[in-house]
Amino acid sequence: MSHFDLHTQLDKDTIFLHDLDICQVRLVDDQRFPWLMLVPRIHAAVEFTDLNEANSIQVMREIRQVSQILEHWAQPDKINIAMLGNLVPQLHIHIVARKTNDSAWPGPVWGVPGTVRYKANDRMQAIRTLKSSFTW
Amino acid sequence: MSHFDLHTQLDKDTIFLHDLDICQVRLVDDQRFPWLMLVPRIHAAVEFTDLNEANSIQVMREIRQVSQILEHWAQPDKINIAMLGNLVPQLHIHIVARKTNDSAWPGPVWGVPGTVRYKANDRMQAIRTLKSSFTW
Numbered sequence: 005m006s007h008f009d010l011h012t013q014l015d016k017d018t019i020f021l022h023d024l025d026i027c028q029v030r031l032v033d034d035q036r037f038p039w040l041m042l043v044p045r046i047h048a049a050v051e052f053t054d055l056n057e058a059n060s061i062q063v064m065r066e067i068r069q070v071s072q073i074l075e076h077w078a079q080p081d082k083i084n085i086a087m088l089g090n091l092v093p094q095l096h097i098h099i100v101a102r103k104t105n106d107s108a109w110p111g112p113v114w115g116v117p118g119t120v121r122y123k124a125n126d127r128m129q130a131i132r133t134l135k136s137s138f139t140w
Numbered sequence: 141m142s143h144f145d146l147h148t149q150l151d152k153d154t155i156f157l158h159d160l161d162i163c164q165v166r167l168v169d170d171q172r173f174p175w176l177m178l179v180p181r182i183h184a185a186v187e188f189t190d191l192n193e194a195n196s197i198q199v200m201r202e203i204r205q206v207s208q209i210l211e212h213w214a215q216p217d218k219i220n221i222a223m224l225g226n227l228v229p230q231l232h233i234h235i236v237a238r239k240t241n242d243s244a245w246p247g248p249v250w251g252v253p254g255t256v257r258y259k260a261n262d263r264m265q266a267i268r269t270l271k272s273s274f275t276w
Contacts, residue, residue: 051218052221053207060200064197068188068189068196071187082225082226084222084223086248087219087221088222090245112222112224112250114247
């Protein structure tokens with residue numbers, strides 16, 4: 005694995021959970037939406053097409069694994085998966101658990117103002133539960 | 141390939157371009173954003189995790205191929221890739237060419253009112269150019 009630095013904005017908005025083979029898994033610190041993020045630990049990757057074939061297959065596998073963990077944790081009505089990068093160029097993948105009664109439904113969650121950071125106890129509980137979901 | 145029906149809303153908003161091994165590729169009829177859509181021709185798929193491993197690898201390959209075609213066609217500043225499905229449950233993948241001076245930048249394109257359908261000549265030209273990009 006080559007040199008990897010996490011973008012300062014991602015570091016500010018999210019919390020480390022687990023390192024998979026390629027991606028670092030992080031919890032987005034916004035209690036409005038159960039929301040995980042995958043950051044491929046690949047230097048200078050911006051677009052999905054910057055990954056080589058083997059890495060993109062592995063990232064796709066990790067997207068599936070983390071989606072299943074999120075489904076189990078949050079019991080959502082729908083999962084949203086996206087690679088945008090309009091504000092933070094470092095390649096990262098959003099996996100968001102949506103409920104039909106969440107505050108942004110049926111719109112997307114990105115750019116919706118009013119981030120609600122987890123309360124300390126809730127954050128600790130979420131991190132503990134999610135970390136225990138990674139059995140590989 | 142199992143039975144496949146395109147959701148009526150996707151049929152209304154997009155135009156057929158090409159059938160890849162798994163996905164049907166369509167042009168979103170909105171001149172504000174160069175925007176392609178992949179619809180896996182797999183009956184009843186809603187979440188990405190509904191695909192089996194082999195199909196998800198192939199869909200990922202097709203996302204890469206179509207991203208490259210879109211990059212070549214639209215010369216974007218950023219590609220946005222997303223599977224949302226909050227309004228249309230049938231699994232579909234958005235691949236959107238973003239420019240830093242487009243009308244939604246840096247926000248997402250979904251739910252932004254004011255769809256501008258292509259003029260007939262522009263639509264015909266876009267379809268011709270894009271269809272000729274599929275050499276497989």
